[in-house]
Amino acid sequence: GESVGLHLPTLSVQEGDNSIINCAYSNSASDYFIWYKQESGKGPQFIIDIRSNMDKRQGQRVTVLLNKTVKHLSLQIAATQPGDSAVYFCAENPGGGNKLTFGTGTQLKVEL
């Protein structure tokens, strides 16, 4: 269940539908972006990443889209499954070095 005071944005989708999770990033100098999935009680798990010289990258059932003009990143999950239920985080590397700045997270709930 949720903790008191937890106000993550929540996306509810039906099993089998496609999910789109959005993220606005803050630093126009960021050149690397990454999506993580965090299941309850576990650490963040890498899903997919993209560099600023690309605007789209596809993985298995997942696609990341990058729009540098409006500083927007999205994660698309095809044919969402119950196992996709988790909190999803986007993160940006604000130029140089290996520091990642994380977004606030989106809770994805898959309804049967």
Place this chain on the structure above:
Amino acid sequence: DTAVSQTPKYLVTQMGNDKSIKCEQNLGHDTMYWYKQDSKKFLKIMFSYNNKELIINETVPNRFSPKSPDKAHLNLHINSLELGDSAVYFCASSHGGIAGWGGETQYFGPGTRLLVL
């Protein structure tokens, strides 16, 4: 086959105590990190070490002291624990590129849930 491991998984302690959290990675990575995740799930970097050298030190109270005995281990020692230190602490590691490459995948451990009473 655990890539990034942390001990303990749970830590319950009294205010004012000193405690340590340990992290080990068997990925052969050069860079390791400590993150803090608060009750709102917000993840923030605390420290980063590259080959035992401190390279990122965010605004963290000096009660927190990381120590890297070798590049496969990064421990976090916390002195005089306070209620606000209650959180989940994650260790992570990455390959460790040359500064300026602009980001690389970080692999996270399972977390240490710290509760200060």
